[in-house]
Amino acid sequence: MLYDPDALDALGDEAIAGLAESWGGFCALTDALLCGRGDLHAGPELVPVVSALCARGLASLVRDHFLRSLEETFKQNAVEKFWQHFDGYCNASELQKVEFHDQENWPEEVLSKSLEETCLERGYQEKCLLILAHALESYEDSISEGRTKAKCYSSNLISRYQLMVSSLFLTTLPWSFPEVLRVYFKKKLEELNSMMSGDFIRSCSMDIDESYHERTFSGSNNLVKNIGKAVSELRSLGFTSMTEDAYASAIFSLLKRKVHDLAGDDYRNPVLESVKKWIQAVPLQFLHALLSYLGDSLDYDGGSSGLKSPLASQPSFFPGIGIPPEALVRWQLRLEYLAYETLQDLRISKLFEIIVDYPDSSPAIEDLKQCLEYTGQHSKLVDSFISSLRYRLLTAGASTNDILHQYVSTIKALRTIDPTGVFLEAVGEPIRDYLRGRKDTIKCIVTMLTDGSGGNAGGSGNTDDSLLEELNRDAENQGSMDYEDDVSTDEKQAWLNAERWEPDPVEADPLKGSRNRRKIDILGLMVSIIGSKDQLVNEYRVMLAEKLLNKSDYDIDSEIRTLELLKIHFGESSMQKCEIMLNDLIDSKRTNANIKASLAKPSLAGSEQEVADVSLGLLDTTIISANFWPPIQEESLVIPGSIDQLLSDYAKRFHEIKTPRKLLWKKNLGIVKLELQFEDRNMQFTVAPVHAAIIMQFQEQTCWTSKNLAAAIGIPVETLNRRISFWISKGIVTESGGAEVDDHIFSIVDNVSDTNKNSSTNENSEGFLMTEEEAESSVASVEEQLRKEMTVYEKFILGMLTNFGSMPLDRIHNTLKMFCVAEPSYDKSLQQLQAFLSGLISDEKLEMKDGLYYLKK
Structure with missing residues (x-):
């Protein structure tokens, strides 16, 4: 009314x-x-x-x-x-x-x-x-x-x-009241979590069943009722949304903290399943009890909503609840998504450390893979990891070995996360670009190919980081293939590919091939860094030669195994010269044994026979086919007469067995095992021939000037001063000033001081390969060989630049390919030409500006 x-x-x-x-x-x-x-x-x-x-x-x-x-x-x-x-x-x-x-x-x-x-x-x-x-x-x-x-x-x-x-x-609401509610629910949930934490830890090792939750929650009903009473009263005063936000925030905060506690910095154990069990054990049980107390757990459509978590292959299981109401299913989806996102962000932030520990950190990688499959936030991983690489790895302070090992681990880890290789393309490109600018990249890659320790000095590397291990896997995979009819196999594979086809992710580079054609091949990615397999094969050939020339025995089983694996990957024709080098070692072993066996036959007379027998028994030689080996570094060296006579006797025996072949000695190559006798003790060393020649000169006299000693050995004074530092560092030889400024006096010591005992090599000497000055290779490096081979084209290049004024790299390359067809024909790659032109710039014959090469004015 x-x-x-x-x-x-x-x-x-x-x-x-x-x-x-x-x-x-x-x-x-x-x-x-x-x-x-x-x-x-x-x-x-x-x-x-x-x-x-x-x-x-x-x-x-x-x-x-x-x-x-x-x-x-x-x-x-x-x-x-x-x-x-x-x-x-x-x-x-x-x-x-x-x-x-x-x-x-x-x-x-x-x-x-x-x-x-x-x-x-x-x-x-x-x-x-x-x-x-x-x-x-x-x-x-x-x-x-x-x-x-x-x-x-x-x-x-x-x-x-x-x-x-x-x-x-x-x-009239004060701005701090929502914070009061958050603190209240945070403390209450922490209290509830602490009440159930012991039971939860025990339950992680077993399936969570209904009886477990009935026992566990029986002691927490009063706490849940108190919380429910507070929520009901707050709702009655108009704080419904604020209250739900407050206890939701407290649950989310507790969940994040739980994820961090379970995951932490431990990458060796999976944590995702434990987090999901905890969600069911604590937050969902709390929410079920709370919603039931408030009367919000009933479905008004008369039954279950039919919703299920997309995280599980089976319908969502709520222990102790039965068929879940729709509100609880939605809460589970929210909590599981937050758990996946939190763990994902935690693992992405530590992805650099996780990959450093790979494969021990495989459980963390598997967790991250599952998280990304659900959240779809792959771009976050790519952006974060590239940023970490630029600031922590791709720096001048990181060694090339470390970068390569991290790159290999990155390939393996991302291959687990994304078998298609789409995200590896984005992450790996900055690493490859950076490695191309390092001069020792090829050498480090080859070391990883031939060294089972992964290329780290001292063999302390992880064998899983070794590219040799990848070669082994490739060989095993090829050996385990079922070689049916090729046409039939291709048809089957085509059908399988068609059935499994899916479009590339949106993050994929449209300029790259489809993921069905993309194969994550670690060796192929390494070759892509170098530019061509020929460069890698040439570097391997040089390193193999260096290793073979410095062997003290004929044990080459590991080298043969590596070569066979490389032949599978790079082809037999590419490795033909390396195979001949190994055959030289096999032939040398047989020839050496035949010569020593012939010692019993009379070829010398009297006491000379006995001396020769003893001496020749200690001599092992490596006989090489020089045309198939890399160029050997020549160095003049006068060796002691007794040793020279020994080599002549050996060559004579060789000529008798291998007529008409004769030996041409490379006296600066090989290794010599010495035992030096002092008044207080004996010391054993394994050194280069030049080191042995130097120290043996002190048998004749105990003091030498640098000029006289260099003349006696037949090497320049500068070389002598560099090489004799080995004996000085061992405390065997002392150095003092001479009459002239550029002349030095070297004296042998009679008693080796105690301070030098730690530097001695009684067990196995620190050989010449361990010293900085002896890092000089006995074999010409790939760069030196390339420069020698490219010298014939130098005048042609200078003539081109004289006529045209300036030319870019690719035009010089194409011009050489077009006109240099006579022997020797131009067959170098663009990277090899660029390296040669860089050498001409260093010699101040050329200069480069804005990508163009000019004659040096």
Whole structure:
């Protein structure tokens, strides 16, 4: 019934007086009722007064006045008092707030007390509001037999009152109150987690069943009820969204912390399944109990929603719950996604360290793979890892060996995460570009190919990082293939590829081949760094020659195995010269044995025979086919006469057996095992021939000048000064100044001091290969060979630049290929030509500017 002002004007004085009396009585009863603090005796008296006012059309005025009175009373008695409980925290500084957080029962006690007081007041006012509704309903009953309007009065009043309560709290909300709620739920969930942590740890080693959760949660029901009670009361005050945000934030925070605790810096154990078990054991059980307490767990569609987690191959399993409600399934999806994303971000941030530890860190890689499959955030991995590579690996301070080992581990790890190789393309390109600028890249790659320790000095590397291990795997894979009919096999593979076809990920480079044609071949990627397999084969040939020339025996089994594996990968024709080099060692062993066997046959007479027999028995030779070996570094050397005679006798025996072939000695190559006798002890060394020649000169006299000693050995003084430093460093020879500035005096010591005992090589000497000055190779390097081979084209290049003024690299290359067809024809790669031109720039014959080569002015 609406208020009608025209009807009021029509009333007489007596009626108006009666109406004023009724209104005054209504206001007095309202004040008495609202201020009664639990005394509802004025309720029955309100019915006739409200009926009189409603009869005059003032029902809406009655309701509005009563609600305004409720609002003012609730604001004074409840809202202001409620916020006063939190004034200390809201007005505190950040440091003081931390002290609040550390208090054991804060904010539980404050929140519980404030909610209790407020809800009591709210409950009393709702009773008052129901009295008003009853009065309105009584009037409606007196004029109507139906109860439809009476029901509308009650629901409408309660709805307006709830809106009023929410408005009062939200309009006076301090900015720190949401933080109070977050702290409250955080502490409560931590308490719940600590109650269940012991049982959870035990359950990680077994399946979680329903009985387990019934036993576990039986002790936490009171805690969940207390939390549910607080949530229900906060909802009634209008804090529904804020409360859900608060306990959701607390759950998410606890979940993140749990992921970090389980994962940490341990990459050797998988953690994803443990995290998922914990989600089911703690947060989901808590949420199920909370939703059940609040009455929110029922599905209004009459059954299960049918939703299931996409993380599991089987339907979602909720131990102790049965068929899960839709709200709980949604919570599980949210929590599992957050767990996957948190673990993914944690592993991506530590991906550099994880790959350093690969393959021991394989469990962490598998976890990361599952996370990325669910979140799809592969681009985050690529961007983060490339950034880590640029700042931590691709720097001048990192050795080429370390970069290559990390690259190999990166290939293997990313091959696990993404078998298609799409993301490896993006991550590997900066590494390959950087390695192409390193001069020792080829040598390090070849070392990894031929060294089972992975190329690290001292053999301490991980064998899984060795490219030799990859060669072994390739050979095993080829050996295990089922060689059926080629056409049939190709058809089967084509059908399999067609059935498994999927489009490339959006991150794939459109200029690269489809992932069905993409093969992650570690050796192929290494060759792509070098530029061509010929360069790698040439470097391997040089390193093989160096290794064979410095062998003290004929044990080449590992070299033969490596060569066979390389032939499988690079082809037999490419490795033909290397095979001949190994055959030379095999032939040398047989020839050496035949010559020593012939010692029993009389070829010398008397005492000379005995001396020769003893000496030749200690001599092993390597006889090489020079045309198939890399160019050998020549160095003049005069060896002691007795040794020279020994070599002549050996050559004579060889000529007798291998007529008409003769030996041409390379006296600067090989190794010599010496035993030096001093007054206090004997010392053994394994050194180069030049070192042996130097020290043996001190048998004739104990003191030499540098010029005389160099003349006696037949080497330049500069070479002598560099090579004799080996004996000086061992404390065998001392150096002093001579009569001339550029002349030095070298003396042999009689007694080796104790301070040099640690530097001696009694067990196995620190050979010449271990010293810095002896890092000089006995074989010409690939760069030196290339420079020698390219010298014939130097005049042609200089002539081109004289005629054309300037030319880019590719034009010089194409011109040489076009016109240099006669012997020797030009067959070099673009990278080899660039290296040669760089040498001409170093010799100041050419200069380069803006990618163009000019003659040096």
